[in-house]
Amino acid sequence: MKKRQLETPFRLTVLSVLLVATVVLAGWMATETLCEQARQEIIREGEAASLTISVHINSECGRIEGAVRALASSPQVIPALLTGKAVDIEQANASLDRYNASLDASVSYLMDNEGRTVASSNRRDPDSFVGMSFESRPYFRDAVGGLAGRYFGVGVTSGKRGFFASRPVRDGAGRIIGVAAMNKILDTTESFFSQYPHCYFIDPDGIIFLASRSDRILKCLWPVNATSAAVQAASVQFGKKSFDAVFAEEIVDGTEAVLDGETFILSRRIVNKEGWSVVLLNSTKQIQVYRTAGILLTVAVLILFTVVLSMVHVVSRSRRAIAFKEERFRELFGSMSSGVVVYDALTDGTDFVIRDLNQSMEKIGKIRKEEVMGRSVLRVFPGVLEMGLLDVFIRVWRTGTPERKDASLYRDGRISKWLENYVYKLPSGEIVAVCDDVSERKKAEEALQRSEEKYREILENMWESYVETDLKGNLTFFNPAACAMLKYSPEELKGINYQQFIDAEMAPTVVETFGKVYRTGVGLSLLEFRLVRKDGAMVYVETSLNLRKDSLGKAVGFSGILRDISERKRFEEELHRQSVSDAMTGLFNRRGFVALAEKQMKIAERNRMNIVLLFADMDGLKWINDNLGHKKGDEAIIEAASVLKEAFRESDIIARVGGDEFVVLALGASMLDADSITGRFDDCLRVHNAREDRDYKISISIGMVRCDPQESTNLDDLMTRADTLMYEQKKQRKAQRV
Secondary structure, eight states: OHHHHHHHHHHHHHHHHHHHHHHHHHHHHHHHHHHHHHHHHHHHHHHHHHHHHHHHHHHHHHHHHHHHHHHHTOTTTHHHHHHOOHHHHHHHHHHHHHHHHHHTOSEEEEEETTSBEEEETTTTSTTOOTTOBOTTSHHHHHHHTTSOEEEEEEOTTTOOEEEEEEEEEEOTTSOEEEEEEEEEEOHHHHHGGGGSSSEEEEOTTOBEEEESSGGGTTOBSSOOOHHHHHHHHHHTTTOSOOOOBSSSSOOOTTOEEEETTEEEEEEEEEOSTTOOEEEEEEEOHHHHHHHHHHHHHHHHHHHOTHHHHHHHHHHHHHHHHHHHHHHHHHHHHSSOSSEEEEEEEOTTSSOEEEEEEOHHHHHHHTOOHHHHTTOBHHHHOTTHHHHTHHHHHHHHHHHOOOEEEEEEEEEOSSOEEEEEEEEEEOTTSOEEEEEEEOHHHHHHHHHHHHOHHHHHHHHHHOSSEEEEEETTSBEEEEOHHHHHHHTOOHHHHTTOBGGGGBOTTTHHHHHHHHHHHHHHOOOEEEEEEEEEOTTSOEEEEEEEEEEEEOTTSOEEEEEEEEEEOHHHHHHHHHHHHHHHBOTTTSSBOHHHHHHHHHHHHHHHHHHTOOEEEEEEEEESHHHHHHHHOHHHHHHHHHHHHHHHHHHSOTTSEEEEOSSSEEEEEEETOOGGGHHHHHHHHHHHHHHHHTSSSOSSOOEEEEEEEEEOTTSOOOHHHHHHHHHHHHHHHHHHHHHHHO
């Protein structure tokens, strides 16, 4: 008895020690886990912030580089470098002013091959660039050498930090005759850094060019080596000064560093090919907060064990919330075939407005996203009232319990479909409806319910291929149409895995589709992919895929209907080709020309590019038809098309728009090139007519107009103007013959 009494306290002591040790160990592990999660969260936030800043800097610099590229090829600046005349320089100054104002740049300027500025947008300012030489600047040396110049540095005259972009200016023969450059002061860009306490934009040597703290500008994050310091001093890229180091050695992305007594996690992202990078110092105070909280929680657990349960609950709830948000984004914006709509409840919860929807829902509902955003569900989908789906929305919104609305017939004045919906509520209060069009599946289910015998008979005699597989994808049933389409005998096809005849390029997509149908239980239809027959030939099929279940509702495999759409695919391709081309000449017809030309004009307007449109009409075709026959007339039309192909570039759009009428659209050409275009055309025509044994000569009248990117015009106006000029030339030729 006494021994038992001695053993009981001992056991209690041992159990207490074990419990305390367990709680302490669990608290320590939980604290370290929280700290690691906080660290990863800090790293992710730093990566996201550095990416945002990088995109912002590259966007600003990209705009300036794009403008300089356009400026260097502008015909408004070339004469100033060729002639040096006042009128040409004034014209170049006007062009520089326009570019400078449209891009809110600091200064745009034009230099000759020696680096001397001949024209500048700041010519009226006290610190005008005109007459100054920038021969030593790297961006000038790059451009005059035929490269695109990119340069961050301190301005020679302004002393301000900016981005310099340059491009070579070439004459008509392609020789470099000067350099066009633009400078963008980065003060506004630097203000973007103020959102982050410790944010720096540095060069490859660590010199701070932009910073959220003004006292760190033009210092360096780590000591600059002697070679780099000498190069910087010689180039005066950042002014004539030395650079005080913030840290003792070069920083590495993802590591920790101490600054002013505080520990930071470093995020460093390379911005461009020159090695410039964005650096963020992310405070680790959150980790310390998590560690302190973990210690306090561990002590509290020793006092009251329920605190541990509360902590587990909080951590679990946080993880569920994070997983829920991630799942929501994956469902809404991933490549899913189900329709998804996000609704926001009105105050009383009896009506809902659309906040977002995916492309599949646009297809299912035959609606356009931009037209229904912010509108009531009853206005966009009035059939939800009769269908009973609105009641599901209201219940889910009020209770927070997800509900599945089994396949129900939805009808309105626009569509009539069987739809299956799954509705759940987000922590934000929004309602999400995942919708699948199961009309085809519903029809198949109804047919199956009539009788198994009739079902089998239909499958055996249907012209569409039907297959069933087990959960591993091995074929368990197929109809004769499937054997005929795949060129396998029934014995060969039995037990074969479907992946064996799926085109390798599309196999990952098809496998993922099978997995999705298995996970959701929702069938898919109208999925198009390629199969490889036994003889190696490709077959395009359109298929529907469903999950097969036994009487207890357990998944046992898949079923699918496959339709051979190879002929339809070939017909669609041939129909498209014929609809935009001229059968006689092989050129575009009017429809094809209008479609392509309107796209090119939009590109030209967006990029401020010139366009030249030429309208051509054959002279004397009626004489050839009347005297030599219509076959010769057709040959003459084909020869005229051949001359146009020889005279113009492959990138130009050439079309036959009438019996003997042709039109050409040349992107990037201007009226300055008119003589060259007409000269090349006349040469090709003359060479063609000089061939021996000809019964006739080809004669073509042309009219040419230019589309100014600064002016608003349309294709019909250009064709009308060119047609008028063409007929003026035709009249002049007739008058000369008379």
